[in-house]
Amino acid sequence: METMNGQEIALVRIRIIESDKSVDSTTASVVHRKRQKMEEAFRINQRKSRKARNDVAVQGTNDSSILSKVSMVKLGYFNDLFLREFVDKDVRRSPSINRGYYIRMKALEYALNMFYTVYDQKEVQIVNLGAGFDATWFRLDDERKQRTHFIDIDFPEVMQRKLALIEVRSRLNEQFEPIHTYSSLENFAVTNEKYSLIGVDMRDSLTLNTLLQTVKVDETKPTLLISEVVLTYMGRSSCNRVIQWILDFFQECILCTYEQILPDDGFGQVMVAHFAKLGSPLKCIHQYPTSESQVQRYTYLGFDFSLCVNMHNFYRNYLSTDEHNRIDKLEPFDEIEEWQSKCAHYILLFGLRTPSNISKQWFEQMNQDFTSIIYSKKENLNNNNNNSCSLNDEQVKPNIQFEIYPTTMTYAQRFGHQSILIDEKYVWTIGGFGTVDGRHRRLKTIEVLNIDNGDIQRLDNHLLGEYVFHTCHRSDNLILSFFGRKSPGTLNACASxxxxxxxxxxxxxxxxxxxRWRHCSCYIKETNKIIIFGGYISMSKSTNDTLCLQSNGQLIPSQFSQTRPTNRHSACFNAYKHMAVLSGGILENDEPTNEIWLLDTSKDIMNWTLFQTNGRVIPRYSHSADIIDDTLWLLGGMNANERRPPGLCKINLITGEVIEYIIPTMCGEQPIILYNHQTVLFNKTTFLILGGGGNCFSFGMI
Known part of the structure; x- marks a missing residue:
């Protein structure tokens, strides 16, 4: 299932009032009220009738999850011969959902490999909490099966269905034939002493203890417990009781959790609202919103050592370049902002109660595999001596006012579009991907906004076609549209x-x-030239090719200096005197850059120069950029390496001085997601923001 993860408010006006004061109290109070409402909803949800409905919704996530996993496996993302046995039909999910489940499976594979490595040749146990139709035990190799007692635990209704499928599917039942069955009311357990299925609400620790003992789980053996997006559906007290039960029952254990963080930025708010709408809200995410708070939580509850990594770090630094290239070739994919956002909002966390040599080995291996890990040790709990990354405190909190721009009709949600100001009165928005009449598609409809009265006119009687991630400029009575794409891999020429x-x-x-697409361009009035730079030329290849055109769009044979920016896409280009100013973008290694380049268009051989800034510019891509007098303003963009999304950056093009501003995460009651948007200057202190966001997948659930 896909939804628009973009501005539900398609038009926003932003006013900049520079000061060192904190974000205005109105925005802060809206955030506070929204969180209070969410927490009150969670408290109400604890009532028995609501609890029953919530349990059913959580159980339903298994059915959606298994279909998505099978979709991902069938396309070749991950090798699992057994998942298909648990579904009756195939459903092809979108590329972003397939990738989401791929990284989830790779994370849990990493946990299993680490566990078997540190306990090499020892008999161990694995307890899969909220297992659903997971097929991990079936795909273990013989050596691991022989030294493992694997226990799947989930609600009785889910485990009954799983057992019934195992009984009728030969590929499954040839590996598992129960030799013991135990039942107590609706709860039950079946086992062959190497693989056990237990049907019980894991919050019922007394019954769970009894059933674990009946299948001969050994409290003294090293045990890996897996919570794959499970504990996050419980209220804090219920969740903490389960964690405490783990520590009470197992003497030597490692708890592996995979779940969501960062609920308060724009993407996080959409994520939280999505799960709430499905009836399975994320009940602990506001109490433990960051990696730091998560590891401290597990250490505080009794684990000796807790450590975690987010999935962006996991994908970029643990998985090889060859693996990245393999994944890129499986199906067309042009949603890098959503992919990196999703990965930044999920963590793989380990709570360890193990001998010191095991903890040391685990830490050293993770420290080698990833560029940075967040961890907390029990002995340092009160010393704040954990490896936590602070927010970028170089950012200033000014009084920046976001307000919904009033219009006479609803402006279409869209991203990857172009908006251009005509005659200082009309904003023409062309192309992009968006929502019209409840359907998600590439948009042909042109919307013309009268900025004097908010009137919107929709134009459909034209033959311009579908343009996504293109650029536009005006030439007399024409709007020139340069390149862009239809579907990924189907590229446009130019049209007026x-x-x-x-x-x-x-x-x-x-x-x-x-x-190309995801390129950038600008019109230089002083030299009467249009410059086009970079972009994607295929799904896996960007360029640093530069084109020079006349103002009517006709190509001018041109020469450029040998020194030039490297290949990149999703950058911005702006005219400044006789120069073009290139800012940001994402490089071929999928990392954002903070480079600012100047191109002198007044010479026969146009010269590129790297601009030196006096202060740090947060790297970003898919942002917007505008120049007011001698100041370059960068708004939003994507950077999954930062602890908060890029805000508003002010760069003095004379002195190089840089100031980074924090911006609010909400406009009224709506989240703000600032990438793939467009800005139009009203005046020297006001931008009009049009659209933005992306095609949102279901955050690892559907």
């Missing part, structure tokens, strides 16, 4: 549309001209 007659004309169709 007459703003009076809507007549469309294609140009620059020569195959020698490198077609």
């Amino acid at each position: 549309i007459d703003i009076n007659t809507l007549q469309v004309t294609n140009f620059n169709e020569d195959e020698k001209i490198l077609r």
Whole structure:
């Protein structure tokens, strides 16, 4: 299932009032009220009738999850021959959902491999909490099966269905034939002493203890407990009781959890609302919103050592370049902002109660595998001596006011579009991907906004076609649209549309001209040139190719200096005197850059120069950029390496001085997601933000 993870408010006006004061109290109070409402909803949900409905919704996540996992496996992301046995039909999910489940499976595979490595050749136990239709035990190799007692635990209804499927599927029942069965009311356990299925509400610790003992779980053996997006559905007290039960029951154990963090930024708010809408809210995420609070929580509850890594770090630094290339080739994918956002909002966490040599080995291996890990030790709990990354305190909190821009009709949600100001009065928005009449698709409808009265006119009687991640400029009575794509891999040439007659004309169709998308361009008035730089030329290849065109869009053969920016896409280009200013972008290694380059367009050989800033610019891509007098303003963008999304950056193009501003995460009651948006300058202190966001998948559930 896909939803629009973008601005539910498609038009926002932002006013900049520079000061060192904190974000205005109105925004803060809205956030506080929203959190109070959420917490009150969670408290109400503890009542018995609500609890029953919530349990059913949580059980339902298993059915959606298994279909998504099978979709991912069938396309070749992950090798699991047994998952298919637990579904009756195949459903093809979107690329972003497939990737979400792929990284989830790789994270749990990492946990298993680490566990078997540190307990090499020893008899061990694995307890899979909220196991659903997970097939991990079936795909273990013979050596691991022989020294493992694997226990799947879930609600009785779920485990009964799983057992019934095992009994009728030959590929499954040839590996598992129960030799003992135990039952107590609706709860039950079956086992062959190597693999056990237990049907019980894990919050019922007394019954759970009894059933574990009946299948001969050994409290003294090293045990890995897996919580794959499970504990997060419980209220804090219930969740902490389960964690405490683990520590009371097992003498030597490692708890592995995979779940969500960062609920308060724009993406996080959409994520939290999504799960609440499904009836399975994330009940602990506001109490433990960060990696630091999560590891401290587990240490505080009794684990000797807790450590975690987010999935962006996991994907970028643990998985190899060859594996990245393999995944990129499986299906077309052009949603890197959503992918990196999703990964930054999930963690793989380990709570260890193990001998010191095991903890040391575990820590050293993770420290080698990842660029940074967050950890907490029991002996340092009160000393704040954990490896935690603080927020970027170099950012200033100014009084920046976001407000919904009033219009006479609903403005279409969209991203990957272009918005251009015509005659200082009309904003034409062309192309992109978005929502119209409840459907998600590439948009042909042109929307014309009258900024004087908020009136919107929709234009459909034209032949411009589908343009996503293109660029536009005005030339007399024409709007020139440069390149962009339809579906990923189907690239456009260039076209113009007459703003009076809507007549469309294609140009620059020569195959020698490198077609691209996610490029950037700008019109230099002083030299009467349009400069186009970079972009994607295929799904796995960006370029640093630079084109120079006349103001009517016709190509000018040009020469450029040998020194130039490296390959990148999703950068911004702005005109400044006789120069083009290139900012940000994402490099070929999928890392954002903070480089600022100047291109002098006044010479026969146009010269690139790297601009030196006096202060740190937060790297970003898919942002917007505007120049007011001698100041470059960068708004939003994506950077999954930072602890908060990039805000508003002010760069003095004379002195190089940099100031990074924090921006609010909400406008009224709506989350703000600032990437793949467009900005139009009203005046020297006011931007109009149009659209933005992305095509949101279901955060590892559906």
